Amino acid sequence: MPGIVSSALRRLLHGALVLAAVSVLVFLLMQLAPGSYYARMRLNPQLSPRTVAALEAAQGMRAPLPVRYWRWLRSVAAGRWGYSFAYNAPVWPLVRTRVAHTLWLTLTALLLAWMVALPLGMWSAWRRGHWDSRAIAGGASLLLALPDVVLALALLALALRTGWFPVGGMHTLGSRHWDRWAQLRDFAWHLCLPVTVLVAGMLPTLVRHVRAAMAEALDAPYIAAARGHGIGEWRLVFGQALPVAANPMLSLLGLSFGALLSGSLVVEVILGWPGLGPLLWRAILDRDPYVVVAAVMLSAALLVGGNMLADLGLAWTDPRLATRGAAAASRSEAP
């Protein structure tokens, strides 16, 4: 057990280092990007150059990069995550609610996508060479070829023409005064279109990975051996092949966590979802640096955290990895 704890601690430390490196990199990139918030402001003839310079100095943007980085770190420690020039407010309260909205959307989509992809991929692997397996593979390829934007626009047109679905937002106006159940239904109704687009975007990759992992596991000689012992197909697939195939699937799940905040940007902008996407999009156009940094850092944190969870899951499902970790731990303990 101490082996697991120490390896988890080591992973946490690695994660923190990765995040620190990402923050430095993002700061450098923001610096290298041409233009700035105040450069745009100077184009405004109603503001005197001196006012703009004073504002810039007041926000500390005249200070050298390391100083700004240090100030940003202190601001993160204080829970403000820097200051948004465009919104004239600390970044964290601005980002927090939008992150929650985005996570509602993307977590629902991720869950649905896996719930659809797992059975489809497993069925497709088990029925390899049959018409239904080919149909699934063909459908996945078709979806893969269809850009998100096209699908989002098509669904938007559908919603506009028919009025079956809301064309934007998270709630109907005035729904605040409805009872809880009606509010929930309203929310789900608003979720339909963006979730559909996101699921359609994730599905082909997931199906193909699940199919490949399962097909490889089902081809293994020990599955043939188990079949030779009279174990039924159902148990072969779920009891024997799935635990083996779980390894690559968990890695993929960890990666898809990283896309939870960033993957829905386009969809949110097109379908008017009040998430992080529109905020980030505006921030990038406005050169509002700390909002961008905060969004990137949150994405990176999700990616690191997702991979850590996936590694934990791997250690749990694949005993060969667990022993290797433990062996490494016992090695490091040895004097």
Added chain:
Amino acid sequence: MAPWAGAARAGSPVRSAPCAPARTGPAAAAAPPLLAVRGLDVCYGRTPALRGVDLALQPGEAVGLLGPSGCGKSTLARAVLGLLPPGGSVTAGAIAVRGRDVATLRRREWRQLRGAVVALAHQEPSQALNPVRRIGDQIVSVLAAHGWARRPARARAAALLAELGLGAGERFARAYPHQLSGGQLQRAALAQALACGPALLIADEPTSGLDAETRAAILSALRRRVEQGMALLLISHEPAVLAAVVARSVALPAGAAGEVPAAKRRVASVAGSEGEGVPPRRDEAPERTPNPGSTELSAVTGWNEATRRLSPRPLLRAAGLTKTYTRAGRRVPALEDVDLTLSRGETVVVMGPSGAGKSTLARCLAGLEPADGGTLWRAPEVGPLGVQMIWQDPAGALNPRLRVGELVAEPWRIAGGVPRRERERRAAELLEQVSLPGAWLRRRPAELSGGEKRRVGIARALALAPAVLILDEALASVEPELREDLLGLLAALQARRALAYLFITHDAELARRVGGRRLILAAGRMEADACPAS
């Protein structure tokens, strides 16, 4: 209702063999044979693997199946269970179990037959066990598939493991396959096959790669089962193994070879026991080129001369090598303070029983696994790729998706700098050196016999022109004739390239045959460093 259903009922956890096999007796005389194979042809694609095989087994009868490498012994076993790999099919003849033609079986009936009436113990246990499930659970799921309840199934699994010498409480039942040695895996796979008390066990080389003690334990377990009424089809290339268990042996000639007249290809049924079984007839496959390193003893002598000619120049030196694995929170020492020196052109044999740490030593020396303590020195001339392994399990070491040509050429592809054409030419050359026809570059591992996979393994290990070859039980389950071939080949290669060999084996006979310096490893410790009797 399937004809065997009455006897194969596995519902009640009665202690005495719940799936009681039909007894031989006056009543059984009129009954159809347990297994009847008539005029069986099996092809892989267009390549014939078996031609006109006839075989009959009465309930409770033990029959041995002898035959050279590549003659289709394993194919026959798979055909009986309806488990031919994709591309393989029965093209003529019939298989009947208890009088019922298996071609007419439905999926459900197959499932009742497999494991409970006819069980198969696979030749390569490391491939037959699921890597992410505990040994005990894998045995329990076989029992569960045949109607056993959880608790009695667990008890039976523990009893089976104990019967095969894997006692020690829950330790083996809770272990995963990668935590066991080759011999232990073989026994675990056998326990799985015996779980439901099948009426017929097809044991495919159940003692290959085992030390003498374990081998005797397994053979006596099989004999006990036969005495209790189980029928046994024992596949082996060793007449001595067959003689220890079965009363009657049947020889399967090299099946796929197209030159042998049809009449000769029929299985010759030979009565008798105690080594009177027909010695393996090795019909010369026409495409096989003669071995460049001849099987003559002179080649083996030349090997020792080569050793003497060269002044001992150490290539590899280990001092105080230590390695400990942690299993279920407990530390299991695999190597303790092992010293070893290997010089240019020298042969060192490491002997020891199953689980003594032989494979761990090989992996540490090859740099595949870091040692926990001690020092490992390599001569500069050895280089990073100068130590190559030839593996215990030839199938596990070959990627099943690649063709032989790609497998042999893979080291050059990884190292880079060798154009594709050149790689193919060199691969063909290496194949020729290990006596495989160049046309086999296009084959995949699944289309090779165990012996042929070994040759491919040797060719692949030679690709990077290593200074040291580590042979981890590489000749363990090879029939004597092929073994002589391979030994001759290895000797010729050693003489030509001044290779250093580290032979790892449990087999005293093989160790004597190989010669060279002999070390004995027991429970992770070097026990003796004996020089060979000249």
